[in-house]
Amino acid sequence: MQSNQQAPFYIKTERSFSPVRKYAWLFTVLIGIGGQFVPLLGLLVPFIMVALMGTSIFKGKYWCGNFCPHGSFFDNLIGPVSRHTKIPAFLRSKPVIAAVLVFFMFNLSRRFIEVYATLGSGEFLERLGLVFATTYLMVLLAGGLLGLAINERTWCQFCPMGTMQLLFYKLGKAVGLAKNTDERVTVSHPELCHSCGKCARVCPMQLSPYLQFSENQQQFDGESCIRCHTCVHNCPAGILQMAKPHEAEEIKKEVSLEGFEQASYYRVRIKEIAILKDDVRRISFELLEPDRMSYDPGQFILVEVEPAINMYRAYTISGSNQDNSEITVTIKKLPGGYGTNLIFDNFKEGDTLNLKGPLGNELRVDPTGSELLFIANGIGITPFVATVQSFFERNEYPFHRKATLLYGARYEEDLVYDDYFEKVAENNNGFNYYKILSRPRTERYARGYVTDILNDLQPSPETRVYICGTADMAGGVTEILTARGISAENIHYESFI
Ligand SMILES: Cc1cc2nc3c(=O)[nH]c(=O)nc-3n(C[C@H](O)[C@H](O)[C@H](O)COP(=O)(O)OP(=O)(O)OC[C@H]3O[C@@H](n4cnc5c(N)ncnc54)[C@H](O)[C@@H]3O)c2cc1C
Ligand code: SF4
Ligand code: SF4
16 A cells, blocks of 8 residues: 555545534533433433434434434534544454443443342432433443544444444334435446545544445445445545435436446556646656547546555546547645545656546537637646647647636746646747736736626627536636626536545
């Protein structure tokens, strides 16, 4: 495995909490601490135990991710300050899980027997309540400390109540009760997955859905999944949802695979790594097997960055040689980014690796419009490098009308391929190139945003527009374009996040 000293694998992320999940931790504090003073409060705990086991028959460990008061405590209060490191494998091993369950049951039974001796006296219920309240407090303390030191959901790897749920879930599956009720993480179509591993990096249980989608149903069957939706909300491709097994096939049928039909895996060698800027590299891959890739400008490829965990990153093709035996991508290093740190630190000329592609439909240009408008900011310029190369350098499309490129960046040093676009514009009357900087360091460049240039242009309502960059920029330009009468179907946008 390639080492990554610069960026941690597991990332804290914005969580979306239902009101129950957000505030259920108050119950833990009430029972665990309040129960020490009002022991009868502890008698609420058996109801929780019955509810969680009942739920698990139908929905696996759904309770843990959605209702569990301790889970809510870990997610809300411990998560933000947790060290958030890898949970040691032995804490998730079967012997540890079994030992904790046996110890818990033994201890609880021993204390029940002690309390049973007081049956019939006035103190019986109070002492029984105290047993539960103290157990609740112990979990709060032990789970909280483990959560701070390792990862917020460390306790949940071997929690005896979680193990009981797992056993009841297996029973529910065996007798068919979970069949129509069990919602699992579901990918709309496996072909659309970028293998970026973000679902694994944000999972509080440190599971890896993208490595374990079942072949036919495209569902993650991991029984430890607590159905917390965190991966669903964070998948950059937006292809995850919770669905019941019988719904998965229907979801797949609805998916359009336009732009993904030609995709296959390629073995490649890194031919050249060119330093375009301090934080931007142009990498050329020589295709080994197969030795040609037929792609449309605007499409992207997946580049393998960590083979041991099948992790890839998506990069737009920013050019190729004449016979497409060499494919080029242009990559900007993201501070703290996992994949770009691996690429910048470890990739060397001569290395071999895997690619997948070509992929994507959104920025494949339809040249039949009367006018084309390309709008980019930041590293979102890359798809238009390949497009301009194909249209104006190689004349691969019979396009004889007007095309305009608007390019926004922050500083002078953020402009990549500027000289290239200037040169193409000089040699082609049909191609116009405008650039603008939001924080220019010199007087040489106009100050502002691509929206400012767009305001001065008069694109016709038939113009086909292709946008790549930040969501804010895309929102701003779409508003202006719509006001100019350009219909939504002629506005195409791809984000890199
Ligand atoms: C279709 C497609 C095409 C792409 N083409 C290119 C390309 O040509 N050149 C290129 O440099 N990148 C491109 N990207 C982005 C690229 O895939 C990676 O996301 C990027 O290199 C960061 O990877 P990382 O592993 O370093 O960061 P990660 O560790 O994966 O990301 C850390 C966090 O930052 C967020 N993030 C990712 N990218 C950005 C960003 N640019 N700005 C702010 N936050 C971000 C992620 O959502 C994540 O939460 C493309 C992405 C897609 C989906
Ligand atoms: S987060 Fe990445 S790896 Fe996981 S399903 Fe989404 S695209 Fe695939
Ligand atoms: S796989 Fe997804 S839903 Fe399951 S526990 Fe991990 S983040 Fe939550």
